[in-house]
Amino acid sequence: MPSATSLDVTAIRKDFPILAQQVHGKPLIYLDNAATSQKPKCVIEALTRFYQMDNANIHRGVHQLSERSTQSYEAARGKVQRFLNAANTREIIFVRGATEGINLVAQTYGRTHVSAGDEIVISAMEHHSNIVPWQMLCEEKGAVLRVIPINDRGEVESDQFEKLLNHRTRLVAVSHVSNALGTINPVREIINTAHSWNVPVLIDGAQAVPHMKVDVRDLDCDFYVFSGHKVFGPTGIGVLYGKEQLLEEMPPWQGGGDMIRSVTFEKTTYNELPYKFEAGTPDIAGVIGLGAAIDYLDQIGMDAVAAHEHDLLEYGTRALENISGLRLIGTAREKAGVLSFVIDGVHPHDAGTILDREGVAVRAGHHCAQPVMERFGVSATTRASLAFYNTREDIDGLVAGIQKVKEVFAV
Amino acid sequence: MINDLYQETILDHSRRPRNFQLLEDANRKAEGYNPLCGDQCKVFLKEHDGVIDKVTFQGAGCAISTASASLMTEVLKGKTVGEAETLLAKFHDLLTTDQPLPKDLGKLVVFSGVREFPARVKCATLAWHTLRAALRGAGEAVSTE
Numbered sequence: 173m174p175s176a177t178s179l180d181v182t183a184i185r186k187d188f189p190i191l192a193q194q195v196h197g198k199p200l201i202y203l204d205n206a207a208t209s210q211k212p213k214c215v216i217e218a219l220t221r222f223y224q225m226d227n228a229n230i231h232r233g234v235h236q237l238s239e240r241s242t243q244s245y246e247a248a249r250g251k252v253q254r255f256l257n258a259a260n261t262r263e264i265i266f267v268r269g270a271t272e273g274i275n276l277v278a279q280t281y282g283r284t285h286v287s288a289g290d291e292i293v294i295s296a297m298e299h300h301s302n303i304v305p306w307q308m309l310c311e312e313k314g315a316v317l318r319v320i321p322i323n324d325r326g327e328v329e330s331d332q333f334e335k336l337l338n339h340r341t342r343l344v345a346v347s348h349v350s351n352a353l354g355t356i357n358p359v360r361e362i363i364n365t366a367h368s369w370n371v372p373v374l375i376d377g378a379q380a381v382p383h384m385k386v387d388v389r390d391l392d393c394d395f396y397v398f399s400g401h402k403v404f405g406p407t408g409i410g411v412l413y414g415k416e417q418l419l420e421e422m423p424p425w426q427g428g429g430d431m432i433r434s435v436t437f438e439k440t441t442y443n444e445l446p447y448k449f450e451a452g453t454p455d456i457a458g459v460i461g462l463g464a465a466i467d468y469l470d471q472i473g474m475d476a477v478a479a480h481e482h483d484l485l486e487y488g489t490r491a492l493e494n495i496s497g498l499r500l501i502g503t504a505r506e507k508a509g510v511l512s513f514v515i516d517g518v519h520p521h522d523a524g525t526i527l528d529r530e531g532v533a534v535r536a537g538h539h540c541a542q543p544v545m546e547r548f549g550v551s552a553t554t555r556a557s558l559a560f561y562n563t564r565e566d567i568d569g570l571v572a573g574i575q576k577v578k579e580v581f582a583v
Numbered sequence: 584m585i586n587d588l589y590q591e592t593i594l595d596h597s598r599r600p601r602n603f604q605l606l607e608d609a610n611r612k613a614e615g616y617n618p619l620c621g622d623q624c625k626v627f628l629k630e631h632d633g634v635i636d637k638v639t640f641q642g643a644g645c646a647i648s649t650a651s652a653s654l655m656t657e658v659l660k661g662k663t664v665g666e667a668e669t670l671l672a673k674f675h676d677l678l679t680t681d682q683p684l685p686k687d688l689g690k691l692v693v694f695s696g697v698r699e700f701p702a703r704v705k706c707a708t709l710a711w712h713t714l715r716a717a718l719r720g721a722g723e724a725v726s727t728e
Binding site: 519552581 | 586588594619622643645703
């Protein structure tokens with residue numbers, strides 16, 4: 173059945189060489205996009221071209237190659253800036269991924285602004301990467317971690333959030349989209365509410381950026397992080413956006429080359445933004461690859477991506493709801509990209525193994541969100557997660573695979 | 584083939600695990616955990632003069648880990664501690680090598696299908712790792728990682 177949206181998925185799929193293969197003798201149905209996304213040819217070629225033609229270190233060489241690589245690297249920063257609609261490129265810091273971005277903020281902004289008795293607010297649906305860095309900071313400082321509860325659909329309880337804020341709150345850190353549930357959080361409201369207490373907000377956008385247009389100025393978030401590999405770019409590269417004034421005031425994180433203006437044994441002066449936070453030779457190829465991924469997404473258009481995935485998610489939700497003994501975990505009214513579920517009498521790992529043999533790649537486990545699993549009274553779920561190159565046929569394949577799971581387990 | 588992994592005996596033990604209870608008079612116990620998937624397993628042993636009188640387990644996990652724990656409790660009853668250690672080593676070989684199937688593993692050969700599913704070896708060995716910790720008296724939780 174064709175999709176109801178305008179995206180030419182048949183053509184798009186040709187851009188992703190990895191999708192045209194068989195696993196265990198079955199055509200690959202890749203539904204593990206929340207773990208990592210596949211890469212279009214243009215990203216793979218950008219990496220190859222960089223290493224074949226332009227490879228050199230950046231910001232220091234006088235020679236032609238170094239000039240070219242510096243130019244490509246900084247051009248990619250511009251692409252990210254426009255992609256997020258940040259005010260300027262000084263607000264775009266390249267890091268290894270969303271995890272490192274959060275740790276950077278915890279270790280710099282956090283350590284200078286949080287003292288004993290202060291509070292940090294997160295939500296009950298956070299990925300471990302947006303829990304543990306704050307726990308570590310709280311432990312070091314004697315601060316308190318507060319958690320916004322979620323309801324049975326997997327939505328944050330906004331009225332509870334307001335009650336958690338007080339004059340000791342120093343930061344709010346929440347995900348834009350939940351990796352385990354697919355919930356789209358009302359981040360603009362959360363940011364407005366937090367700002368009414370003069371509390372800055374970090375948004376973990378790892379699961380949002382691949383699925384929807386993100387505008388950091390419209391959101392008015394103070395920090396925003398995402399990972400390149402989840403947005404069709406290479407692994408090992410990610411982005412921290414921060415409002416310029418906050419970044420200016422923050423101390424550097426790692427020390428080393430590139431982040432300094434001058435060094436003597438008596439005194440070092442730090443480089444300006446964004447270089448202050450980019451110590452050492454960065455993942456130059458990764459940044460250029462991420463830039464290529466953003467070019468690709470610009471060409472397709474995030475609105476078309478969102479519309480296509482919305483159609484798929486609705487189609488998939490209806491299909492899964494019709495399977496007896498299957499329970500969807502995460503039924504928020506606003507969702508993106510994720511179908512997380514459990515089947516009566518079948519452990520998610522067994523479901524994952526059987527689906528794999530049917531060619532369907534999904535994730536089974538706690539999705540690095542153990543508190544979410546606990547909230548829903550399950551030890552794990554099976555998670556199918558979407559990208560714009562998925563089709564209704566992929567969902568049909570998932571459903572057929574689930575029927576096979578039920579057949580093997582006779583449930 | 585998927586049916587080589589999910590043999591009837593494994594499905595049966597996963598649905599109705601044997602000796603799935605706390606053992607009040609256990610004199611050895613240990614707790615195992617697979618941090619990758621969250622599977623948990625507690626093994627309780629009653630051992631007297633080097634002979635295992637009774638083994639029970641508790642926990643939550645997939646069909647493979649539950650069935651493995653269940654069958655383990657059956658085959659260990661009456662074995663000496665030394666025999667249990669030998670069985671563990673042979674069971675591990677069964678899962679991880681492509682040697683011909685050993686003859687003296689009894690019912691445990693139903694797990695030979697796990698060979699074809701390397702990602703599931705840890706599921707099948709969790710209970711056995713926990714058993715070893717219990718036998719060797721390591722008090723703290725063991726991990727498959």
